[in-house]
Amino acid sequence: MTIGLHHFISLAVVLFAVGFFGVLMRRNTLIIYMCLELMLVASTLALVAFSRYNGSPEGNIFVFFILTVAAAEVAVGLAIIVALFRRRKTVQVGELNALKN
Amino acid sequence: MPANFLFYALSTVTLAAALGVVLNKNAVASALSFFVCLCGVAALFVMLDAYLPAFLLILVYAGAVVALFLFIIMLLDMGGGDRKPLKKTTAAAALITAALLAAGVVSVLSRGKFSTEPPVPIPAGSLFTDLKLYGAKLFTTYMLPVQLVGFLLLIAMLGVIVLSKKQGEDKKP
Known part of the structure; x- marks a missing residue:
């Protein structure tokens, strides 16, 4: 049995689900952010697999743009987390309840 | 294999x-x-x-x-x-939700028809192998996205500088 498209797509789906699980379960903002990145990488893997198996290289170019946007997103997100830590002295989502009530 | x-x-x-x-x-x-x-x-x-x-x-x-x-x-x-240990119910709920997500995506995907064949071999001089063609494509067909992404990176850089400045720094001499 050769490795087909569905192998790669299944792996991407499971990877995405693992990242989603982490986002729901963890309470540390940094770990949640890492899991978000994991979901993004999983979607990238699906895109590359579709691109290869359809023989159209456009997907690879999309991956290039996704990586660039993800890099910008990580920089801004981590700066927000650091600013939050300076102000509230915590990064646990349970304690960040200023909007509650 | x-x-x-x-x-x-x-x-x-x-x-x-x-x-x-x-x-x-x-x-x-x-x-x-x-x-x-x-x-x-x-x-x-x-x-x-x-x-x-x-x-x-x-x-x-x-x-x-x-x-x-x-x-x-x-x-x-x-x-x-x-710091605090996780509640069992939280972990279980998260696990079930993630499993449901995976099952949903898989059920949608299984409607479609995936070819189980190995991929077509890449012709020589394709975008996959030739970096020069990749660059040429980026600077012709995808010129506008490249420019936009450049602006996005610039704006992100400015945003990070503004965000990480200390609060009330401007008031001091």
Whole structure:
């Protein structure tokens, strides 16, 4: 049995689900952010697999743009987390309840 | 077949590392698991003949992003990760939701018809193998997105500078 498209797509789906699980379960903002990145990488893997198996290289170019946007997103997100830590002295989502009530 | 073995080995390593990111108590260990996971995904990219994305993934993600995460973990001094232990119900609910998500996507995908054939061999001088063609395409067909992404990076840089400035710094002489 050769490795087909569905192998790669299944792996991407499971990877995405693992990242989603982490986002729901963890309470540390940094770990949640890492899991978000994991979901993004999983979607990238699906895109590359579709691109290869359809023989159209456009997907690879999309991956290039996704990586660039993800890099910008990580920089801004981590700066927000650091600013939050300076102000509230915590990064646990349970304690960040200023909007509650 | 060696390609089969390679795929299964790489996907096992990647998934184990992804679970390591989620389940590790220590934030630094999570970041290092993330690094291993990214290396696994990059190797899978190489299996899919996407050499440039694999290289960029290692360079941008495994190089810059993981280093940034490690810096922030050290800066915030939270090697311990979560302070309070997790509630069992929270973990169970998260697991069930993630499983439902995966089942939903799989059920949608299984309606479609995936060819189980090996991919068509790449013709020589295709975008997959030729970096020159890749660059030419980026600067002709995808010129506008390249410009927009450049602006986006500039704006992100400015945003990070503004965000990480100390509060009330302007008032001091």
